[in-house]
Amino acid sequence: MDNFQKKFLDEASDLVSQLEQALLTLEQDMGNPELVDSIFRIMHSLKGGGGMFGFDNISSYTHRLENMYDLVRQKKLKVTREMLDITFESADHITSMLNDDGSKTDEIKKNEEILNKRIEAILDGDTMSVVVEAPDKDGDASSGMASYYVKVKPYEHIQRNGTNPLLLIDELVGLGKAKVNIFYSGIPDFEGLVYDDTYVWWEVILATEQDEDAIKDVFIFVEDDCDIVVKRLADGDIFTFEGIEPLLQCGHDFPFDLEKITKLAQAINALEQAKNNEAKKAAEENKGDEHIKKFAKESSISGIRVASEKIDSLMNLVSELITTQAGLNLYADREKNAELTRIAESLENISRQLRDTAFSITLIPIDYLVTRFRRLVRDLSREVGKEIEFEAKGAEVELDKSLIEGISEPLMHILRNSVDHGIESAAERKAAGKSPTGKITLQAYYSGSQVVIAVTDDGQGMNPDKIKRKAIEKGLINPDAQLSDKEAVDLIFMPGFSTSEKVTNISGRGVGMDVVKLKVSDIRGTLSQASEPGEGTTITISLPLTLSIIDGMLVRIADVDYIIPLSVIDTIFAVEHEKIASSFQNVINIEGVQYPFYYLRDEFNIPGEPPEREEIIMVKYEDRKIGVVVDNITGEYQAVLKPLGKLYRSQDIFSGASILGDGTVALVLDTHQVINKFTRYNDIV
């Protein structure tokens, strides 16, 4: 196969996924001419490319489909379900033709014959199709901008909690356009002044595209430390309102005349509303749906294709640069040469930016998977005869490409489970007083240095008693074990557990949640569930943002450096060695709370005298906090993760190593594994 053919294959599979996306959108909005056009174009490109590069089978097949959509374009045919089904299957058919190495040619031919017959049936017009009209949708999207009045009156003690109220005001102003009014009058005479008390307060008029919640979020951590008033003044950007300017001009200590401002704003809003209604009428004739706009926008933005090996080698170079940078910083620190320090600092600035940019290249939005999942849920739900709606939220959340590869299969299993076991049949749902259409939601969001992906269904939930019985039956737990409902449901993650009473085609093929959990932990993720009988189930996956560079805490035990990922660290306490040595059963009492802990010097068999004061790092383990004791803490460190290699594969308590500025190697601790490994058996049960 020559280079051009390879390129065509790449392009063609891109086109097929575009086709799937367009079809899914078209399914929501039957007969939308723009979508039909874009499907027609995709067919056309496939046909043209196929012919040019010697894939005649693809070319001739897509030709028929193209004909069909051409008739739709000419309004001689209407889009039907059958037509969509055929096109979906055609997408699969084209993919299998693209991937065929000659071994499945017969199968493909047979499939093609069937599809061709169905296409001809449509073209002949003798199909009993139900014409679905495009539903009328109101494009009620307001312009997004709104104006608010925000009053921020901090209590005197706010700065003692480490909060700088000025930063809050900065953040608030950062949300949009703002005018800030400051009130000094509360400042006492010099004698009465306490240096860390706060006496001033602010009023802000803010025009922003963010909603009220976003404004309140600015103050989320200081709610108890100040009075906050947020009031919506008007729709739109108040600063552009005619006649508003004199009202916004005010000196310090003279509050905004809210009454006048509100009145004016309301008057102007009413005027605009009238204008808007006219515009809306005009827009309705245009029948623009959000979906298509979005789709059109997405297909117009195009990037370049880069081989993933090139990205990998870019990332490797960046990793080396960061390591070298750490060495330079260390040298510059020691030399105390001002010029050298300056150069090292500006170089660090650049390499940091380079790292972030290179890093962002390796990130792929979850959207990449969503199309596939939408298709999966659609196909599976038809197969089992259930009505299921699939919704994806936060599809713009980005993940490292290797994580995307690693997460696809576990998510697929979770979705299969939801379709198969979670959602009930339409009849059962009706009996339970639910809408006959089930709903599966995939939601992704950032949480600190983690990405969380949650799959929620509104199905029957998991029955803790049933699970417990099954676990006892399989000998996984003791018959008289006392388990809470959550603990009982958690049993599904145990190896060898599968509740499905009959093995179905979809899930329950022996691959249970334990395998899913294993796959997720392979990419350093964690899995958890929340299930309510009758209400539904949520399976949550938490993932690190990246596999290659982590923010860590550099610690030392004897003469070896270790790195603990910041994402797992909760708190750090300094403790006397005496207190640790005298502790009973490795449990320590800190500030009135009992924490189990692991003394790494002992666990690692490190000889020698420990220091008098040691550090105990509380790390998150499932929903508990567990301490690990180290000699001392060096500081935060940006660690480029390197594999320890094949020879050390049984040392799974280390997720890798990282090279420090002075060229020595530090080991990256996987605290989860550390705790698993060193837990004496009876601690868990």
Place this chain on the structure above:
Amino acid sequence: MEHETGSYISFVLGEEYFAINVTQVLNILQLVQITKVPTAPDYMKGVINLRGTVLPIIDIRIKFGMPPIEYKRDTVILVLNVEIDGETVNAGILVDAVKEVFEINTDEILPPPGIGSKYKSKFIDGVYKMNDDRFVMLLDIDKVFSTDELVMMAATTDTTEAQQAETVE
């Protein structure tokens, strides 16, 4: 025993001379600080930084049943290219001193010493008599690193760990 006529590099472990085919030697390094990996078997000394990659270091004296290495002025690390389960991996071995590179004549390779030899003879491909009448043992380094070998070693450490765990309880 087939050997490609080629160069070998000889080194010292304790009192004995050993040699490895130069095609498997990537580099000779001065001794640097080795980061010990806790819970690993004794002969796995730890890891070092080799131009930005993490290189595992093996004390093959322990593998050969000799006392562990003592770090001296001449102690060096030989960086090798070894094959483990069909995969090429870089690893370093600690040796007491490196001697010389010499040409070998395949016909003159003697079979490995049989029963009663001091060292584990399964790692030895053959013996070669040098010009100064000294015998050099030609190592099959891939065998030293073979999985069976490592699994065996790992198993021994596991039992010691289990014993330790028992004593704790």
